[in-house]
Amino acid sequence: MSLAPVSAPAARTAPGADAAAPTLRTVGVEEELLLVDPRTGRTVPGGPAVTRWAAPAGSDAPGPVAGVVVPLESELQQEQVETATPPRTAMADVAEDLRRLRRAADAAARSVGARAAALATFPLPVAPVLTPDPRYEAIAAHVGLTCAEQLTCGCHVHVAVSCDEEGVAVLDRIRPWLPVLTVVATNSPFWQGADTGYAGYRTQAWNRWPGTGPADPFGSAAAYHAVVAELIATGTVLDEAMVYFDARLSAHYPTVEIRVPDVCLDVADTVLVAALARALVDTAADRWRAGEPVPADPTCVLRMAAWRASRSGTADDLVDPATHRLRPAPDVLAALLDHTRDALAAAGDLAVVEQGLDRVLTRGTGARWQRGVAQATGRLEDVVAAAAERTVA
Template identity: 35%
Template sequence: MPTDASGFTLGIEEEYLIVDAQTRELDSAAARILPRAQRTLGEQIQPELQLSQIESVSPVCQTLAEVRQSLIQQRRSLIDATAALGKHIAAAATHPFSHWNNQQVHPKERYQSLLREFRQLAREQGIQGCHVHVGLSDPALSHAVFNRVRVWLAPLLALSANSPFWLGEDTGYSSFRTEIWMRWPLSGPPPTFASLEEYRELVQSLVAVKGIEDATKIYWDLRLSERYPTIEFRVADICLTIDEAVMIAGLARALVRTCYEQALQDTPIPAVHQELLRAAHWRAARYGLENELVDVNDRQVIPAHELVERLLTFVRPALEAEGDWDEVSAQVQQVLQQGNGASRQRAVYQTTGDMQAVVDYIISETARGIV
């Protein structure tokens, strides 16, 4: 069993909005921004589905300090590249008021093929997530870890929820990104698998019946990466701040480490139906941290802060083993006290009544901690 941080590496991907500095509207400027940002960070900066989006991809990290430094460098590079063109990047999972109908799909063939296949879903796909890869050096246990991690995704969603507005309206959701994303095939909470072979057989069957083109088109909130020896968390909205993104990365790694140790000990896998997980994810997307959430293990609703505390208790030994407990637990408590990104965006709008002010706040929070 790995006994140090090197056994559970980390990688993080963040998707950002590009907005015009004057109008605060989405701006399809990715093709001009990308080469500027890549001068300093190369392939760490990549295109996304729409030209009003851009993505950063960290190198493999051993520690949360490395994750933080990577995010600082990437956000700084993107801020500098966009500023030179009169633009900003904004770390929100939806734009508060710009319309999807005014956005352009990237000309790259991968994205054009998505547009041809998924049509309207691809046209409306102006949403941004935070994906965390956690390395697992023992692939034989990957499905067993996967089966145990899946029941803890909802509190990660509640903590990261950062998309309350859509097309100029308050949606009533904390993560409306989740609801937009759930329309795609093979999205949402994953099922369980009796073996790694069963997982691979399902992927092969889905490709054979043209349900998906390849394994990278599986869009569950948790999946086994086809490109890397990792478990990929896809449930989180992009976080407003670097601190929150580091928090989500730390919690994800602690979950994988905890569930890996349970798998080694052959601890029983929670028998939680996929539909119960869907209900839990819906409540997390709807209410964030401001109402009751579903504890799928006990099959009851409890206050959101209590479910988050149960998550912290579950992963505390792993966080302590990685040396991450103080940093991660302190940031979790701060989010519980000050609200997630959705709550803070709403507070700005309730104070100002101005969606442009909300965008300005998002831009400011995106840059927090960089200087």
């Protein structure tokens, strides 16, 4: 992953609220993509071969595929690859990076007769093939069927923070809003050949893993690291990378990593997610510096909100972060916009987010598009082929 921020301080830890916020926080986006055969609509277990066709990280030399000058990383299953943007401050640059990386991944995938598809779950029945790697093999042996059946693709947004204290203050304050962020990225209605009834079934599949979901407020960086150490000490997660909180401190970069979104079918929706993620971090950090207390949202209620977001997407009622009661999706998304409005305006992202939220409410997310293709053609294979085209459109 190539997400080391270019404008955030390099130190991982620093004393409390005296640390200055970055003038404009950098954002980096990781996208997991599926490798598919558009002729058959099936997956292609070509991840290790595809990543060998990309230039190594930091290289200026072109890769074996013309125009591929980008590192691609293998993922848990051989049917996946991962891309990572450089850290950026402008959302226009994030959008261009995402388009470039998707084209590069698709070009590399063609070397093994595949295409790259931004699908958060695979619509058809599939038995994933584990990537040969000692850590992945240890995970597979440890968690059994949960790993054997896991083929999901997420979008992880890294937002720069000045220090771990600021990062944990952010984690404690963005908790109630993460289910709403899930909603705008829902792109996984199908699983093993069936319509799940969910807009974002990836959330359900992913939450079978230990260490996933919302965490209780931590209160301090020391408490956060102590909890992570306790989780590892249980032997249930094998290392820090398996602490899969909905949002966490990155183990490698001075960032908060927000992990709840599905990989989005359209780059514009990914940019919407990235802009909202940065605005949530900015808003939370500002409130921490102002001395505002951490919201007292019970973690069990946040789990219900996340389930509802996964089930409903933009098509039905959602749990309001303020009242914990059901409200229409447009009202809850409007509340998210109001909550982050000042931060969005300060970053120059307000218009992008207003237009993006209007777009997903009007035409729906990737979940609605996938169902539309399936209804029109009657074939999930056509959903796969059309998604491969749309991924790089």
